[in-house]
Amino acid sequence: MRDLSLHLLDLAENSLRAGAGRISLQLTLGADGALDVVLEDDGCGMEQGLARRAADPFATTRTTRRVGLGLPLAAANAEKTGGYLTLDSVPGQGTKVHIRLMTRHVDCLPLGDLPQTMVSLILTHPEHPDFVLDLHSPRGQARFDTGEIRRVLGPEVGLQEPEVMNYIQHLLTEQCQMVFGGLIS
Amino acid sequence: MKTLEELEAIRQKTLARISLRKEDKEEAVRVVIGMATCGIAAGARPVLTAFMEEIDRRHLRNIQVTQTGCVGMCRLEPMVDVITPDGNKVTYVKVNPEKARMIVADHVVNGHPVTEYTIGAAEQQA
Numbered sequence: 001m002r003d004l005s006l007h008l009l010d011l012a013e014n015s016l017r018a019g020a021g022r023i024s025l026q027l028t029l030g031a032d033g034a035l036d037v038v039l040e041d042d043g044c045g046m047e048q049g050l051a052r053r054a055a056d057p058f059a060t061t062r063t064t065r066r067v068g069l070g071l072p073l074a075a076a077n078a079e080k081t082g083g084y085l086t087l088d089s090v091p092g093q094g095t096k097v098h099i100r101l102m103t104r105h106v107d108c109l110p111l112g113d114l115p116q117t118m119v120s121l122i123l124t125h126p127e128h129p130d131f132v133l134d135l136h137s138p139r140g141q142a143r144f145d146t147g148e149i150r151r152v153l154g155p156e157v158g159l160q161e162p163e164v165m166n167y168i169q170h171l172l173t174e175q176c177q178m179v180f181g182g183l184i185s
Numbered sequence: 186m187k188t189l190e191e192l193e194a195i196r197q198k199t200l201a202r203i204s205l206r207k208e209d210k211e212e213a214v215r216v217v218i219g220m221a222t223c224g225i226a227a228g229a230r231p232v233l234t235a236f237m238e239e240i241d242r243r244h245l246r247n248i249q250v251t252q253t254g255c256v257g258m259c260r261l262e263p264m265v266d267v268i269t270p271d272g273n274k275v276t277y278v279k280v281n282p283e284k285a286r287m288i289v290a291d292h293v294v295n296g297h298p299v300t301e302y303t304i305g306a307a308e309q310q311a
Binding site: 006010017070117163165 | 186187192193195196198218220222225230234241249251252
């Protein structure tokens, strides 16, 4: 994976597969350059045993193959910077992945195109679930919630309409620029 | 900054168009993009963006862009299926944004699959 936003797209796929109704992504940049990324869903969750083994490339619930690389790759990229990845999961309640990255470390991946990750997720899942993005930095904060967009649009107009997707992309780009622009690449 | 008023205006405009669309009963073309770890690492996201932009640029309606997981042929990712209303499915392999735009023009709009990018062509080469 070339950047963090691609990892997040990949990990969000796990939440989708877990049947989540709401997937929330929170990015908090501290004054010291530490970036905390929390991906939280209300999907089916995992038994403790599987949750503990999830960062192992050879742990997977798939029956077609014996490897799953999403979490292990993300964990490796966090650890390279002196950070970590932790996973908490409660069966029937959901899963929370916390990735800490030291953005000032030379090996830290760039943030990448976070708006494009959100747009890809929303476009391919326009009806369900809701996606939330929370951004925080010493400069400010912003919040995006497809639930709010849905409330304005009403039941007739779907999120996948090109004009709506266009609006969402511009809104997210403005928000990311406002909170993180110039602070992290 | 984008405002909710702007969104409300989009809603009004889209509502008018949707009521027109309901009258023509043409079925949707489906574009299915592989978005598992392997697909994303191979560049599926810019491919998805290219499909979205090209569909928007040409004002195509009734195209459903959706995603699927890993189908076990990771070395051929990014993979894209185009499924036309007649039920025919064409699988494209090693797609990039440029190929995606060509697939929209030749296959989705004009109904001619781009043979050289299909999985059949890739397997003959191998």
